[in-house]
Amino acid sequence: MNQHIEDRKQESQRFQLKVLVNIAGALPLLLLIGSYVRGELGFNPVEAALQKTGQIAVIFLVLSLAVTPLRKLLHFPVMGFLRKPLGLYAAFYAVTHFLIFAWWDYGLDFQLIWGEIAARPFIIVGLVALLILLALSATSLRAVQRKMGKAWIKLHRLTYLAGILVITHFLLAVKGNLLTLQGDYALPLILGGVVLMLLALRLPFLKRIFQ
């Protein structure tokens, strides 16, 4: 009897979280489009849209990585399923970010784009991260997950690599000196710190502390 009530409670919590995460996922895009339409993206709208989509993508990715430790910390097992929608939204905004670069900014001029990508480490790093996120998105369907079995878990551990690559991409895009931290490094450093911390929490001995 109690189990039945517990299940129902979990089901409704799950539903509420689902609604919440999808609102959270769609809202930034709607706000961005709204800003653009109203001419509120400032004097360099391409740059503003590029920066905002990048920031939104990395925040979703970090949130996705934070689910497992937070779930244990808050004793809230239901939220575990959030990894998938958060990860998918990260991928979505990453694709949008890339399209703003390749399509809106560089007008799908492949020669120009290739020239940029091939020579710029920071773009290559971002592109690899994007490819990882696309691969994870493509294999996110439950049917695929079942078919892949253990390999799926291994593949999806690449989320951490994507997180590191994305932070590196962000750091390399800042005007200044990374080695002396002269420049606008606040946001990428904070996010970098969070990613490292989340990575560290996966290490066996730290995992045990939290269990």
Added chain:
Amino acid sequence: MTSKKQGSVPLGKDEITPKHIYNSRRKFLKQMGIVGLGAALAGCVPATSPTSGPTQTEPSSVATLSGLTDELGNPLTDYSAITGYCNFYEFTTNKENVDDLAEDFVPDPWSVEVGGLVNKPQTFSLAEILEKFDQQERVYRMRCVEGWSMVIPWNGFPLRQLLEEVEPTPEAKYVAFQTALLPEVMNGVNSGMFPFPYLEGLRLDEAMNDLTLLATGLYNEPLPPQNGAPIRLVVPWKYGFKSIKSIVKISLVTDQPVTMWNTIAPQEYGFYANVNPDVDHPRWSQGTEIRIGENQRRDTLYMNGYADEVDYLYDGMDLTVYY
């Protein structure tokens, strides 16, 4: 407020210039997209004119300049964009917030100390500068190292005139510049992110080139604080960071001056910083740029389109080495 003379009026106070030089200079200036409206700012700039309100409402004089272009036919960038999108890290690194944060920056009184290896060192007040040197109108392209650009109608006078006034000695090889450092008004200074005060420099022959401008206004209005009031440098063939703002000190020196961006990242920001699509920034390309107000990228021009006027300065220099 400003008494502007309409029509093609010569640049004022040129009686002392020999006629053939005056005519060729006028022809040159016409080719450079300078409009001879003769808006003499000397004596017409109010003593204190802090900008009011967070966003600049377009002043009436903007209307007289709209529709004008640079010498290549590029339209002027909107006054709102020029004054609303600025890199002035002493205030903030957010380009669109500088106008708000610079509101309290009232550059009055202001003096510029000009010295070093000169025969007649002098500290000029802004009023003295405006009195002594005729302000011309010059439409220049400005290309930021970040990959965006604008077309700006400056008001100012050639730096050469100021240097000739103080008479550099034969030992003088470079000109060093320094920006005001006012932590009480400039909120970004205390962040510790950048090694202020902002410093810049030019080789003496670059400084003496007629294009090199000391600007005191734009769009026939005094420089707003966010654009480097009350007096700044404009070197149109170099990346924008060379065009140092809010100058308090100019020194003639023998050694290549220290510059802030070169101090921060020497492999990325060189001393010369000439606009060059063939010399990339280490982390991004300089082949194209986005002109603020336009939708499509455009090709970046060698020396920002001023090669004819400045190429001689770099004869025999490998610009991949001297970036």
